[in-house]
Amino acid sequence: MATTAIDVRTAHGAGGGHVEEHGHSEHPPTSTGMDHRKLLMWAFLTSDTMFFGSLIATYLTYRGRAEDLGEGPYPSEIFDIPFTSVSAFVLLMSSLTMVLALAAIQKGNQRGLRIWLLATALLGSMFVGGQYFEFTEFVHEGLGLTTNMFGSSFYVLTGFHGAHVTIGVIWLLTLVFVSLRGGTTQGDSLDVEIAGLYWHFVDIVWIVIFTLVYLIPYEEVADVGASEAAHLISTFGRELSVINGLW
Amino acid sequence: MGGHNAALHGAGPTGPGTKPGTDHLVTDGHGHPGEGVYIRIAIILAIVTAIEVAIYYVDALRPLLVPTLLVLSIAKFVVVVGYFMHLKFDDSRYRLMFIAGLVVVFSVIGALIAMFWTDQYYVPQEALETLQQAREAEAEAAE
Amino acid sequence: MASILYPQPQLQGGTQTVARPRHSTRGLWSWLTTVDHKRIGILYGVSAFAFFLLAGLEALVIRMQLVRPENSLVGEQRYNELFTMHGTTMIFLAVMPLGSAFFNYIVPLQLGARDVAFPRLNAFSFWTFLAGGLILNLSWLANAAPDQGWYGYAPLTSKFFSPGDNVDYWALGLQVLGIASLAASFNFIVTIFNMRAPGMTMMRLPIFCWSTLIVSVLIVMAFPAITIALALLSFDRFTGTSFFAAFNVAADGAIVASGGDPLLWQHLFWVFGHPEVYILILPAFGIVSEIIPVFSRKPLFGYAVMxxxxxxxxxxxxxxxxxxxxxTGLGPTPDAIFSGSTMLIAIPTGVKILNWTATMWGGSLKFTTAMLFAIGLVSQFTIGGLSGVMHAVVPVDTHHQDTYFVVAHFHYVLFGGSIFALFGGIYYWWPKFTGKLLDEGLGKIHFWIQFVGFNLAFFPMHFLGLQGMPRRYSGYGRESGWWLWNAVSTAGAFLIALGILVFLLNVARTFAKGERAGDNPWDAATPEWMTSSPPPVYNFRQIPTISHRDPLWVEKYGAEAHGDEQELDVTIAGVTLAKGEVPDEAPVEQAETRVQADDEFDIHLPNPSYYPLLASIGIGMAALGLLVANPALPIGAIELPSLTLAGLLVMVTGIYGWSFEPAG
Structure with a gap:
């Protein structure tokens, strides 16, 4: 067996003739060529789909329950579709400004970065502000967190999403702050890219929520539930009959 | 026999091109589209959102509303992930990871919701009354 | 054989790198601020073992209570607390973190890396785990230990049926532990993908790294479900919603239907809970897959299939x-589908059992303590696996539900599986941790006492279950006829305790006068044995280059003697190098590199940091604020406890300090 130790590549630029193109020279290579932090962010976002998946499952499970029990206010009477559409539009456009911020810093444009990041943060704040306004309106119309299952599942789902947006806004403002201190260079574009991944993810979650929670009309879904096979045993009845027996 | 003891490594930052431990050349996915593309995509997204809201108000389209909304929002989802999150242009392993996760979540959550929606809810009136009586009896006993 | 050298994988760019020797490596502060994966592994191991002993004591009290009919050692409430805390502690504070201890210590070494991808995140995971464990066990001091079972079924957890703080300690403790597990899993996914030594392709990854990777993926995809379930439960308990109860108590005291559904809890809990079962067993499978080849003197049979x-x-x-x-009466369709999928999962599990057996077949077996524990898993887990497949059959499952048969089943997979393998791992890697060998004589005594005790304790539970003895009851009547097997089971439990005492004695003896191990006492094959035992703080003076799945064996015995693995070619930059082929390189550069690498101060390691600890303390404070009495501060329309707010502030300070630690 040969025992020669071979050093394929040692110092900078040694052994030419290979592909010299590499985007982030500051970030050392990894086994896969994927950046540590970017891989972490994608893993986190994949995990976050399960987080929102569980919340959406909860919402959809209880969709129509308030109508079944005859406990208002119902979503059909309380949702302000034009208002929420504007909110959805605002968040969608914040994704555009976010991606423009990334394009700016990839070209080394500090000023562009700050402007677009601030614009994104502003649009994000508008969205959160709109959500605050919406929640206050709903409370005025009699829908509290504990009023009915619609209130509980609606506030918790959209509230968790709003918390995600709020964290995103704080993150963006932090990036602006770092940039103002002169800390962001072209090589740091990955910092912006990762924040952007988070921000766009929050946007796609809203795309799903907007459709499933707001736009799909309520009567139809309630009908689907009611028309299904009645011979299946209701788990509620069973659970409560157990309690009944205990007492 | 040389083996690992004879093994050395480069101490400083390594040169460009190859990635250690990989079988092939990897580039970190930088075929990003330009600003023009981003703006066009944002316009398309805005139009799709407008269509979604518009058809919500057209009574004639009601029977088609739910499937149309689902298709449109999935399209928006795919476009944002593909272009704004660069998944279309990035390393294919990010794509694989995210899509595999989505498949698991979609299957699990879909099965979960299906099990509830095929069940019928009724108000457990009798049991509630029993609970109420037991509670009142407890309160009386406490007095 | 050609050993091919690649550039050294660097630590992550965002991590501040300064020469390690400038920092103190002794004293409490160095442990509190450590980001060294080996130290964090030891911290995980020691604290998890302490929780293991605590949960074991709880089990002994349970068995004492059941030793004879109509016993009154502990009351019903205390009994509920004991079995709840035994289960919760064993699962979340003993078996999972013992697995994490091995992930932390062994995985970077097996990868040929100097640390994990995010060393500070790793420290944060440990401290958050510790905070969660302490919150959960603080409930004993508050005399409000969780008493609803480790599964926390609704509506037992509602304020109506559980008015005390017991459930809150459980829900918030688990929530904090979930953060720790998620953070650790993201870290290990990135580490295993990105920090492999040159030449270590995914199919050359030591099998323990594979199991770590898959467990991390499971945690990442399963934990969010229980995060949401616990959050909704906390909403139910703190704000008066009723996500998991079909009724609510109105302001006037009337009981009204709310539309909530207790079954949703079961779904969300088991969407997490079943992957959790594999989170507990897969690290054990990984450990056993490392041990059996070494002591069979044969490569693992069917690596790829494994x-x-x-x-x-x-x-x-x-x-x-x-x-x-x-x-729960979901109807025939869901029952049929999930019965089928459950039977299906027995197939890959059976494949693993077969492969371990085939690895041992024809090998020169060495029955060291580690090997005995590994064979213990193979045999005992198979018994537990078989009773598991029985539960896939709906009518049989209906019969066994909530009986001791189920208790027997999951102790055979969790104790006979996970705990046996974890002890095997401790005996196998102890020389790697400490440089000393645990005593083999005492080790074998430990194994046999524990093996006999385990079977005495849990095999009779099969009989008890089939005779109809229900789980979670604090006693049974004289006329039941269950006395004999319960007494046998209790005797077995004490034998297990004796076995653990022998282990502790072994550890103490080893510290006092243990035999020096040498770098590779077992003549093992995987890269963690390529460095000294215990490893230096930088793990490898030179990052090894991996040209084979079992590099040390190939190096020592030659590729031909090793078997028929066809993976001896190394591919660099798309060019496949055959054995012994030498690409053109300037010898001068090699010499320069050698000089640099010999200089110990040139190996850059991440700085110690106290910010991860600070962030974890903040999370712990925030959770405690909801549990202990402290003044509430009104924030807008809602009131938040001041301790929680202070905790959140501390957490944010920690995270920001962490992000902005000076880069100079």
Whole structure:
């Protein structure tokens, strides 16, 4: 067996003739060529789909329950579709400004970065502000967190999403702050890219929520539930009959 | 026999091109589209959102509303992930990871919701009354 | 054989790198601020073992209570607390973190890396785990230990049925532990993908790294479900919603239907809970897959199939959760589907059992203590696996539900499986941790006492279950006829305790006068044995280059003697190098590199940091604020406890300090 130790590549630029193109020279290579932090962010976002998946499952499970029990206010009477559409539009456009911020810093444009990041943060704040306004309106119309299952599942789902947006806004403002201190260079574009991944993810979650929670009309879904096979045993009845027996 | 003891490594930052431990050349996915593309995509997204809201108000389209909304929002989802999150242009392993996760979540959550929606809810009136009586009896006993 | 050198994988760019020797490596502060994966592994191991002993004591009290009919050693409430805390502690504070201890210590060494991808995140995971464990066990001091079972079924957890703080300690403790597990898993996914030594392709990854990777993926995809379930439960308990109760108490005291559904809890819990079962067993499978080849003196049989089997178990693990809910009356369709998927998952598991057996077949077996524990898993887990497949059959499951048969089943897989393998791992890697060998004589005594005790304790539970003895009852009547097997089971439990005492004695003896181990006492094959035992703080003076799945064996005995593995070619930059081929390189550069690498101060390691600890303390404070009495501060329309707010502030300070630690 040969025992020669071979050093394929040692110092900078040694052994030419290979592909010299590499985007982030500051970030050392990894086994896969994927950046540590970017891989972490994608893993986190994949995990976050399960987080929102569980919340959406909860919402959809209880969709129509308030109508079944005859406990208002119902979503059909309380949702302000034009208002929420504007909110959805605002968040969608914040994704555009976010991606423009990334394009700016990839070209080394500090000023562009700050402007677009601030614009994104502003649009994000508008969205959160709109959500605050919406929640206050709903409370005025009699829908509290504990009023009915619609209130509980609606506030918790959209509230968790709003918390995600709020964290995103704080993150963006932090990036602006770092940039103002002169800390962001072209090589740091990955910092912006990762924040952007988070921000766009929050946007796609809203795309799903907007459709499933707001736009799909309520009567139809309630009908689907009611028309299904009645011979299946209701788990509620069973659970409560157990309690009944205990007492 | 040389083996690992004879093994050395480069101490400083390594040169460009190859990635250690990989079988092939990897580039970190930088075929990003330009600003023009981003703006066009944002316009398309805005139009799709407008269509979604518009058809919500057209009574004639009601029977088609739910499937149309689902298709449109999935399209928006795919476009944002593909272009704004660069998944279309990035390393294919990010794509694989995210899509595999989505498949698991979609299957699990879909099965979960299906099990509830095929069940019928009724108000457990009798049991509630029993609970109420037991509670009142407890309160009386406490007095 | 050609050993091919690649550039050294660097630590992550965002991590501040300064020469390690400038920092103190002794004293409490160095442990509190450590980001060294080996130290964090030891911290995980020691604290998890302490929790293991605590949960074991709880089990002994349970067995004492059941030793004879109509016993009154502990009251019913205390009994409920004991079995709840025994289960919760064993699962979340003993078996999972003992697995994490091995992930932390062994995985970077097996990868040929100097640390994990995010060393500070790793420290944060440990401190958050510790905070969660302490919150959970603080409940004993508050005399409000969780008493609803480790599964926390609704509506037992509602304020109506559990008015005390017991459930809150459980829910918030688990929530904090979830953060720790998620953070650790993201870290290990990135580490295993990105920090492999040159030449270590995914199919050359030591099998323990594969199981770590798959477990991390499982945690990442399963934990969010329980995060939401616990959050909704906390909403139910703190704000008066009723996500998991079909009724609510109105302001006037009337009981009204709310539309909530207790079954949703079961779904969300088991969507997490069943993958959790594999989270507990897959690290054990990984450990055993490392031990058996070494002491059979043969490469692992069917490496690739083993990898696919782990992946298949993990994937199928997301599609079987309803088998925990067969008796809730979901109807024939879900029952049939999930019964089928549950039977399906036995196939990859059976493949693993076969492969371990085939690895031993024809090998020169060395029955060291580690090997005995590994064979212990193979045999005992098989028994537990078989009773598991029985539960896939809906009518049988209906019969066994909530009886001791189920208790027997999951102790055979969790104790006979996970705990046996974890002890095997401790005996196997102890020389790697400490440089000394645990005493083999005492080790074998430990194994046999524990093996006999385990079977005495848990095999009779099969009989008790089939005779109808229900789980979670604090006693049984004289006329039941269950006395004999319960007494036998209690005797077995004390034998297990004796076995653990022998282990502790062994550890103490080893510290006092243990035999020096040498770098590779077992003549093992995987890269963690390429460095000294215990490893230096930088792990490898030179990052090894991996040209084979079992590099040390190939180096020592030659590739031909090793078997028929066809993976001896190394591919660099798309060019495949055959054995012994030498690419053109300037010898001068090699010499320069050698000089640099010999200079110890040139190996850059991440700085110690106290910010991860600070962030964890903040999370712990925030959770405690909701549990202990402290003044509330009104924030807008809602009131938040001041301790929680202070905790959140501390957490944010920690995170920001962490992000902005000076880069100079």
């Amino acid at each position: 990898v696919y089997a782990i992946a298949a178990i993990a994937f199928l693990g997301f599609g079987v959760w309803v088998h925990h809910m067969f008796t």
